[in-house]
Amino acid sequence: MMKWIKLAVRNILRNKRRSFVTLLAIGVGFAAISLFHGYVDRVYWGLRVMAIHGEGLGHLRVNKAGWQEKGKLEPEKYMFSKEDTQKIIKLAKEENTVILATPQIQVTGIVTNGIASTIFIAQGVVPKDDKAIKGAWADFLPIKGQTLNDEKLYGVEIAEDLSNYLNLTQDKDGVVMAPTLSGQMNALDIKINGVYNTGSEFSNDKFMRFNFYFAQSLLDTHSAERIVILLKDWQDTERMRTILLTKLKAAGIDCEIRTWEELSLFFAKQKEFLKVMLTFLFSIVLVIVVMTAVNTMGMAILERTREIGTLRALGLKRRGVSLLFALEGALLGFFGSIIGIIVHTCVWAIIKIYPPKYTPPGMAVPIDLVVNMVPWMLFVLLFCFVLFSMFAALIPARRAAKQNIVDSLGHV
Amino acid sequence: MPLIEMKNVSKDYYLGETVVHALRGIDLQIDKKEFVAIWGPSGSGKTTLLNLISAIDEPTTGDLAIAGKDVRSLTDNQKSEHRNETIGFIFQGFNLVPVLSALENVMLPLQIKGASATEARKQALSRLEEVGIGDLINNRPAKMSGGQQQRVSIARALVNNPSLVIADEPTANLDSATAHMIIDLMRELNEKDNITFIFSTHDQRLLDRVKRLVRLEDGKIVNGGAKQ
Numbered sequence: 133m134m135k136w137i138k139l140a141v142r143n144i145l146r147n148k149r150r151s152f153v154t155l156l157a158i159g160v161g162f163a164a165i166s167l168f169h170g171y172v173d174r175v176y177w178g179l180r181v182m183a184i185h186g187e188g189l190g191h192l193r194v195n196k197a198g199w200q201e202k203g204k205l206e207p208e209k210y211m212f213s214k215e216d217t218q219k220i221i222k223l224a225k226e227e228n229t230v231i232l233a234t235p236q237i238q239v240t241g242i243v244t245n246g247i248a249s250t251i252f253i254a255q256g257v258v259p260k261d262d263k264a265i266k267g268a269w270a271d272f273l274p275i276k277g278q279t280l281n282d283e284k285l286y287g288v289e290i291a292e293d294l295s296n297y298l299n300l301t302q303d304k305d306g307v308v309m310a311p312t313l314s315g316q317m318n319a320l321d322i323k324i325n326g327v328y329n330t331g332s333e334f335s336n337d338k339f340m341r342f343n344f345y346f347a348q349s350l351l352d353t354h355s356a357e358r359i360v361i362l363l364k365d366w367q368d369t370e371r372m373r374t375i376l377l378t379k380l381k382a383a384g385i386d387c388e389i390r391t392w393e394e395l396s397l398f399f400a401k402q403k404e405f406l407k408v409m410l411t412f413l414f415s416i417v418l419v420i421v422v423m424t425a426v427n428t429m430g431m432a433i434l435e436r437t438r439e440i441g442t443l444r445a446l447g448l449k450r451r452g453v454s455l456l457f458a459l460e461g462a463l464l465g466f467f468g469s470i471i472g473i474i475v476h477t478c479v480w481a482i483i484k485i486y487p488p489k490y491t492p493p494g495m496a497v498p499i500d501l502v503v504n505m506v507p508w509m510l511f512v513l514l515f516c517f518v519l520f521s522m523f524a525a526l527i528p529a530r531r532a533a534k535q536n537i538v539d540s541l542g543h544v
Numbered sequence: 545m546p547l548i549e550m551k552n553v554s555k556d557y558y559l560g561e562t563v564v565h566a567l568r569g570i571d572l573q574i575d576k577k578e579f580v581a582i583w584g585p586s587g588s589g590k591t592t593l594l595n596l597i598s599a600i601d602e603p604t605t606g607d608l609a610i611a612g613k614d615v616r617s618l619t620d621n622q623k624s625e626h627r628n629e630t631i632g633f634i635f636q637g638f639n640l641v642p643v644l645s646a647l648e649n650v651m652l653p654l655q656i657k658g659a660s661a662t663e664a665r666k667q668a669l670s671r672l673e674e675v676g677i678g679d680l681i682n683n684r685p686a687k688m689s690g691g692q693q694q695r696v697s698i699a700r701a702l703v704n705n706p707s708l709v710i711a712d713e714p715t716a717n718l719d720s721a722t723a724h725m726i727i728d729l730m731r732e733l734n735e736k737d738n739i740t741f742i743f744s745t746h747d748q749r750l751l752d753r754v755k756r757l758v759r760l761e762d763g764k765i766v767n768g769g770a771k772q
Contacts, residue, residue, distance in 0.1 A: 135655050142643035442639040445600050446700075447628020447656045449621050537600040541635070 140459040143432065144467075154428040155468045158517060161417040162472025166513055167479055168413055170503035172406045175492075177504070179403070180366060183396035185269035186331050188236075188255060188262065190360035191369045192376065193395060194220055197386040199357075208313040211237075211355035216385055220359045223379055229368045234261035235356035237347045241310030243290075243322075243340065245298045252294065252308065254340035256347020265362055273497070277302035277326030285346045287325035292496075293337035295327045302326060308340075312352035320350050332398070333496045369393070418520060421468075425461055425524035433457065433532045440532050441540025453533035454526060461525020465518040472517070473510055480505055545612055547708060547740055548574040548597055553606030554763075555592050566592040568763045570606070574742060576707065579734045581751055582744045584760035590744035591712055593760065597742060598631050598710045599623045611707060628657050632701030634711035634743070638693040640685040646672060646696045647681040653704045664703075671699040675729060691722030698729060702739070709733075711743035715750055727753050 144151050183189050195203070199210040212220065217235050224233035237256035242249050259280040263270065280289055288308075290300055300306050302324055309319040330336045348354060363372055373389045380387050393399060433440070440453055448456075480503050487500035532540075555567040567589045574580055574597075582590045595601035596608055599615050600623075608615045611630060618626060632653075633639075640649045647668055654664035672678050675695040677688075685693050694714065701709050711730070715723035727750050734741050743750070751757060758768035 135651075135661060139641075139643065146643055438639065439641060442633075442635070442641070443652075443656075444624070445598070445627060445633050446653050447624050449624045452656070538595050541600075541639075 136456060136459055137463070140456065140463050143436075143460055144463055147432070147435075150428060150431065151464070154424050154464055155471055157424045158421050158465060158468025158521065159471030159475055161421050162469050162513055162517055163475035163479065165410075165414055165417050166472065166476045166506075166510055167503055168410060169509050169513075170476075170480065170506055171501070172410055173504040173506050173509075174502045175406060176403060178499070179396070179399045180392070181269060182331055183392045183399045184362075184366065185265060185267050186273070187335075187396060188257065188265050188360070189392045189395050190234075190265055191363040191366060191392055192361040192373055193390050193392075194224075194359040194361065194376070194380070194387050195357070195390070197388050200388065200390075203357075207351075207357070208353065208355065211313075211353065211357050212359065212385075214354045214356075217356045217359065219383065220380060220385060220387070223383055224359065224361050224376060227372065227375065229364050229372055231362045231364055232261055232264055233359050233361045234258050234265070235344060235358070236360050237344060237351065237353075237355075237357040239308075239310050239342065239347050239350055241308055241350075243294070243298065243300075243306055243308050245300050245304070245306050248298055250294070250297060251338065252340045253335075253338050254288070254308070254342050254347065256342045256344045258344045261360075262341070265360065273329045273331055275326035275328045277324070279326055280341060280343050281325075282343065284323070284325070285343045285349075286320065286322050287343070288322045288346070289326045289328050289341040290324055291336045291339040292327055292329045293333075294339065295324070297337060300324050308342075308350065310350050312350075313355075314352065316352070318350055318352060320346070329496055331496055334398075336496050366392075421465075421517065422520055422524040425464060425521045426527055428464065429457055429461055429525040430528040432460070433528045437532070437535070437540050440535065441537050441542075444537045445541065450533035454529045457525045457529030457532065458522045461529075462518050462522035464525070465521025466514070468521070469514040469517045473514070476510065477505075479503070546573040547576045547578075547611055548572065548742075549607075549609045550596075550603075551607040553596065553603045553608055555589075555596060555601070556604045566763050567596070567603070570763075570765055572758065572765060574740065576740055577734070577738045578740050578742075579731065579755045580740075580742045580758060581754040581756070582742065582758045582760060583746065583751060584766075586746075588760040589763040590760055592763075594710050594712055594742065594744055597708075598633065599627055628653060629704060630706055630708060632704065632706040632709040632739075634694070634697050634701050634709060634714045636713040636716045638685070638690070638697045638717075640693055640696055640700075642685050645682050645684055646677065646688065646692075646699075649685070649696055650699045650703050653700060657704065667703055668699070671703045672696070674702075674733075675699045689722075690718050691725065694718060694722070694726055695729070698726070698733075702733065702737075705737075706739065708740045708742065711741065713745055713747075714743055715745065715747045720749065723747065723749055 184191060196210045196212055203210040221233040224230050239254045239256060243252040259282055295301060304324050306322050307319055308322055312318045330339050369391050373391060377389050483503050487502060489498045490501050491498045550570050550572040553570040557564040557566055582593055584590055596603055602616060650668035650671055651664040654667060672681055675698050677692055677695050680692060715726055730741055731753060733739055759766050
């Protein structure tokens with residue numbers, strides 16, 4: 133085999149300029165896909181962190197069975213009692229992969245500064261648990277002022293655009309109004325603890341965060357709408373859903389569990405969009421690579437028709453001719469991919485050192501453009517490019533192998 | 545049993561709607577160890593005849609047997625194996641692979657056969673020594689003269705120990721002195737190793753040295769078809 137590889141390498145080097153252009157085309161195509169994939173990988177990471185930690189969805193959300201369909205119509209019926217809440221938290225925390233399980237409640241209503249009012253959507257959270265869920269996200273978009281705490285139950289956090297709209301800045305007072313679970317209108321005084329940026333322009337003018345017990349007071353209930361569960365590793369999400377569902381049902385709790393991926397529609401849409409983009413880019417590059425390889429190998433075969441005739445006369449079988457050119461194609465793909473990996477690494481390093489800033493759609497603040505280094509993807513791409521280049525070479529090679537030997541030998 | 549046996553062989557080529565009768569009713573027998581020249585004017589069918597004998601082309605009609613094998617009954621792969629094992633080729637334009645050294649070119653038929661690199665190298669070196677260019681084994685064709693390239697070509701033709709060597713105008717691209725050396729070498733190999741040589745030529749220098757002449761005209765053997 134080595135002798136044929138050696139021959140293939142020498143044949144590639146026969147027309148250096150043409151081979152260089154081909155390798156460059158393959159390399160640039162490789163780098164375009166791998167860099168874009170690295171960017172997409174980073175975006176997936178960012179969206180995942182934003183969903184789990186930024187939006188506070190956690191990894192799993194436990195609701196009473198039927199809450200998704202009918203919870204809005206009959207909230208009290210589809211909320212967990214205090215006893216059930218404690219039971220779920222206890223059962224969930226028995227699992228090693230669970231960092232925490234915390235009750236939450238959502239409130240929608242009207243917030244006013246005494247002059248102007250607007251709607252709000254608030255999450256009632258346990259302050260220390262919410263801090264744990266936020267994790268490093270809190271450093272990315274820190275709160276201006278104080279966070280929620282258990283000492284001042286009526287102290288709330290308000291999203292930046294909503295704060296600006298109502299001029300409710302830190303330490304200012306306001307009033308929130310919402311219907312209780314029994315349908316009566318309730319109103320409570322609030323004091324603004326801090327102002328935060330949700331990171332999403334769609335929620336930045338609506339969102340608030342209340343202390344869980346304050347939210348319960350506003351809704352006049354002791355129940356919890358959901359239990360949010362944070363795991364050590366996001367990759368355990370599906371496995372833990374199955375485990376917890378079985379465990380909770382065995383304990384007599386009729387519930388449904390949704391993952392962060394199901395709850396974050398933004399993530400799902402963005403992921404789908406980026407997947408389509410990646411496939412589109414991959415297809416274009418693939419066509420370019422295949423056409424370049426077909427063209428290069430076609431030219432090489434044309435120039436070496438007489439040589440093919442000689443090899444056939446000496447006893448090389450048709451399959452041998454095809455394999456020889458397929459090997460040349462594969463080597464073009466391999467060396468082109470190596471160039472691609474070098475280009476990828478250089479661009480990746482430059483972006484890492486001097487990250488450009490941009491504001492992605494749906495984000496309220498500019499962020500660094502980061503490209504992840506995904507080694508397994510580089511190997512997959514290398515394998516794909518070698519394979520595609522090889523098949524691209526096979527197209528003209530098969531034609532050459534079938535050519536009449538006498539005609540090949542007489543080719544000038 | 546003759547090495548080559550042709551009975552009423554004809555070969556037609558089709559150029560659009562025109563039929564060119566390259567060979568007509570050829571009857572020819574060539575035995576082992578013969579040193580045969582096929583000669584005749586341009587277009588008389590010399591190369592076509594050699595192509596049929598070397599199993600790189602098929603007759604339109606007639607029977608052709610090489611070493612007792614009916615060539616027309618062989619598959620393409622079997623023909624390839626037959627050429628590799630039985631026939632050595634010497635081309636007018638040498639047809640060496642330009643990216644390979646002299647040694648690698650000579651190793652090629654053995655490597656096609658599947659011989660190990662060590663074995664192929666050993667035999668190729670021996671043949672290169674035999675044709676007198678043992679000191680140029682690492683040179684690529686571009687760095688060799690026409691005579692040297694033809695010697696490499698002869699070494700390549702002989703490396704598989706074929707029973708038959710086919711040479712198409714082997715001295716056409718060579719000067720007189722080199723042509724004489726090549727002729728002497730071929731003659732020597734014919735006598736020493738009992739290899740059958742069949743070649744086409746116009747070259748009078750070569751015709752004077754052969755044991756048997758087969759003259760072709762307009763696709764027919766006009767002289768030398770029957771063994772003398």
